Amino acid sequence: MSILINNETRLLVQGITGKEGEFHTRQMIAYGTPVVAGVVPGRGGQTAIDGQVPVFNTVREAVEATGANVSVIYVPAAFAPDAIRESAAAGIALVVCITEGIPALDMVATYEFVQQCGVRLIGPNCPGLLTPGAAKVGIIPGNIATPGPVGVVSKSGTLTYEAVDALTRLGLGQSSIVGIGGDPIIGTNFVDVLAMFQADEQTKAIVLIGEIGGDAEIQAANFIKTNVTKPVVAFIAGQTAPEGKRMGHAGAIISGGEGTAQEKIRALEAVGVKVARQPTDIAQLVKEVLG
Amino acid sequence: MKLHEYQARDLLARYGIPVTGGGVASTPAEARTIAEQIGAKVVIKAQVFVGGRGKAGGVKLAETPEQAEQVASQILGMDIKGLTVEKVLVAEAISYQKEIYLSAILDRTTKRVMMIASSEGGVEIEEVAKTNPDAIIKIAAHPQLGLLDYQARELAFAIGLKDGKQARQFAQIASALYRVFVETDASLAEINPLVIRDDGSLQALDSKVLLDDSGLFRHPDLEALRDSSDEPEAERQARESEITFIKLDGTIGCMVNGAGLAMATMDVVKLYGGEPANFLDIGGGAGKDKVKAALQIILADPNVKAVMFNIFGGITRVDEVARGIIAALEEVDTQVPMIARLTGTNEEEGRRLLAESRLIPAATLAEAAQKAVAAAQA
Numbered sequence: 087m088s089i090l091i092n093n094e095t096r097l098l099v100q101g102i103t104g105k106e107g108e109f110h111t112r113q114m115i116a117y118g119t120p121v122v123a124g125v126v127p128g129r130g131g132q133t134a135i136d137g138q139v140p141v142f143n144t145v146r147e148a149v150e151a152t153g154a155n156v157s158v159i160y161v162p163a164a165f166a167p168d169a170i171r172e173s174a175a176a177g178i179a180l181v182v183c184i185t186e187g188i189p190a191l192d193m194v195a196t197y198e199f200v201q202q203c204g205v206r207l208i209g210p211n212c213p214g215l216l217t218p219g220a221a222k223v224g225i226i227p228g229n230i231a232t233p234g235p236v237g238v239v240s241k242s243g244t245l246t247y248e249a250v251d252a253l254t255r256l257g258l259g260q261s262s263i264v265g266i267g268g269d270p271i272i273g274t275n276f277v278d279v280l281a282m283f284q285a286d287e288q289t290k291a292i293v294l295i296g297e298i299g300g301d302a303e304i305q306a307a308n309f310i311k312t313n314v315t316k317p318v319v320a321f322i323a324g325q326t327a328p329e330g331k332r333m334g335h336a337g338a339i340i341s342g343g344e345g346t347a348q349e350k351i352r353a354l355e356a357v358g359v360k361v362a363r364q365p366t367d368i369a370q371l372v373k374e375v376l377g
Numbered sequence: 378m379k380l381h382e383y384q385a386r387d388l389l390a391r392y393g394i395p396v397t398g399g400g401v402a403s404t405p406a407e408a409r410t411i412a413e414q415i416g417a418k419v420v421i422k423a424q425v426f427v428g429g430r431g432k433a434g435g436v437k438l439a440e441t442p443e444q445a446e447q448v449a450s451q452i453l454g455m456d457i458k459g460l461t462v463e464k465v466l467v468a469e470a471i472s473y474q475k476e477i478y479l480s481a482i483l484d485r486t487t488k489r490v491m492m493i494a495s496s497e498g499g500v501e502i503e504e505v506a507k508t509n510p511d512a513i514i515k516i517a518a519h520p521q522l523g524l525l526d527y528q529a530r531e532l533a534f535a536i537g538l539k540d541g542k543q544a545r546q547f548a549q550i551a552s553a554l555y556r557v558f559v560e561t562d563a564s565l566a567e568i569n570p571l572v573i574r575d576d577g578s579l580q581a582l583d584s585k586v587l588l589d590d591s592g593l594f595r596h597p598d599l600e601a602l603r604d605s606s607d608e609p610e611a612e613r614q615a616r617e618s619e620i621t622f623i624k625l626d627g628t629i630g631c632m633v634n635g636a637g638l639a640m641a642t643m644d645v646v647k648l649y650g651g652e653p654a655n656f657l658d659i660g661g662g663a664g665k666d667k668v669k670a671a672l673q674i675i676l677a678d679p680n681v682k683a684v685m686f687n688i689f690g691g692i693t694r695v696d697e698v699a700r701g702i703i704a705a706l707e708e709v710d711t712q713v714p715m716i717a718r719l720t721g722t723n724e725e726e727g728r729r730l731l732a733e734s735r736l737i738p739a740a741t742l743a744e745a746a747q748k749a750v751a752a753a754q755a
């Protein structure tokens with residue numbers, strides 16, 4: 087098994103004709119993901135990706151015609167919140183927003199909207215999801231991953247690839263890889279994904295990659311203490327980050343002395359999580375906890 | 378993006394929040410004119426982006442316009458924690474009976490705009506959180522309807538305002554501050570202190586507004602207020618080249634793709650006994666021009682004794698990045714040792730290309746960090 091995406095995923099791409107959207111759609115198709123529809127307002131009736139994917143004006147039409155059940159969003163920041171809402175309202179169960187740079191306030195109202203629709207949102211500002219051997223939704227490079235027992239959840243992109251690559255090289259495959267995003271307001275947090283990995287039979291160990299800013303890692307530690315019996319290995323980026331500076335991700339900032347890597351590491355270690363000192367150590371620690 | 382106190386004050390005033398009279402001055406003569414217009418005792422405050430400006434002598438009282446001119450001449454040009462004072466706010470010095478606190482922030486946990494009020498103002502709210510957490514009241518605005526009137530009233534009564542008129546004024550100020558927050562795409566809008574004057578009315582004495590950089594595209598009027606005086610030249614150049622760069626105090630320059638990996642790279646440099654000179658994320662699929670701009674920004678820092686490239690090629694092909702680095706090096710004249718750790722898609726080709734350059738190859742992040750630390754100390 088896996089979480090969130092699998093062999094039954096029928097993917098819809100919002101922004102399929104944009105530079106990013108087209109490039110990554112080709113990668114997702116090459117990985118074997120069934121991309122059943124694209125949505126570009128005003129281009130309904132056309133096709134994209136060399137005629138492989140039908141394009142619709144609205145998500146609702148696309149869902150009715152193709153049975154799409156997952157949507158991935160590559161549209162620019164100014165339009166992405168509406169794209170999220172359109173998918174949520176059309177009954178898409180899982181919406182994955184890759185777009186970076188969405189104003190945080192837009193996400194306050196959008197998150198509420200998505201909640202009211204009973205839809206799960208991943209991101210924004212995330213690399214998306216990969217279930218090795220089954221489906222890829224987003225931009226995680228498929229070639230570094232392989233099926234196996236390790237669930238990976240992370241706020242970061244390339245740092246996650248680094249960890250996944252190291253796991254694969256050590257012979258440790260992954261059940262699913264989930265990039266939750268580096269923005270202050272995101273649809274799905276560590277706790278949500280930890281609960282899914284805990285319930286997933288294939289997952290035998292969990293890797294959590296966090297960073298400075300906010301307290302999602304502290305909440306994760308509290309959740310692990312009472313709800314997670316599977317071994318967890320973590321890495322927290324930004325141990326050397328100065329206070330008050332936004333480290334690339336909109337959410338990666340230490341403010342008022344809070345959100346430091348040190349406090350997060352302490353909280354995770356206190357509940358028995360093995361915390362790697364450097365990214366390269368993550369895979370080795372997973373090997374040890376799996377015995 | 379940060380606003381200066383005088384900019385935040387003007388913004389609050391536009392939303393009907395009572396602020397003290399006065400204006401901003403760039404010369405002592407202007408300060409005198411403003412003091413004359415106020416016609417009463419004034420406070421002169423340095424407009425710099427640092428905390429503790431009062432302790433540093435950047436906030437002073439003046440009884441007369443002459444004194445205002447004299448005090449302004451002392452504060453203008455003053456150096457406060459490395460920043461030169463270019464402007465002062467000249468405001469009426471009012472008397473008051475009590476300081477309280479009010480702010481709007483973006484709360485990540487509830488994913489809502491949180492209004493925070495406290496009966497203890499004039500000190501940092503983080504300090505109150507430690508010493509007297511019960512004095513802090515938080516109410517989350519409705520995510521779609523906004524801050525509702527009853528919520529604003531609840532906030533007023535919860536911090537102990539008993540007089541009905543006063544509570545009503547507080548609720549109006551809270552609603553206005555919420556509107557400031559949402560209509561400017563702020564990440565913080567704070568009035569501290571909000572004072573209760575001798576006649577019982579409320580007035581904002583000092584305020585702070587931080588704007589969400591992601592929201593600036595729809596506020597060109599606010600973008601125009603940007604004061605880059607506290608932004609190092611290199612950070613400004615990087616912003617214009619769409620590179621995320623933050624200068625640090627160490628000797629090892631870092632160039633990385635991805636923010637999380639860039640942070641982790643700094644951490645690993647530190648782990649092996651070095652100090653990172655910067656955080657730098659060139660983003661995904663960076664070409665030669667971006668690599669070159671990033672390299673020039675890193676090398677402009679005279680403290681840099683070694684440069685370390687850490688590139689994880691996923692979608693980005695490593696050989697392309699390698700070509701970008703080599704091309705950039707041909708145009709950047711430097712003797713600083715460079716260590717490259719490039720891994721991922723097409724890494725063999727990337728390594729082969731770099732083998733012919735003066736870059737020192739490394740197979741892992743740890744090896745690259747160790748080599749960079751050694752090179753910086755040599």
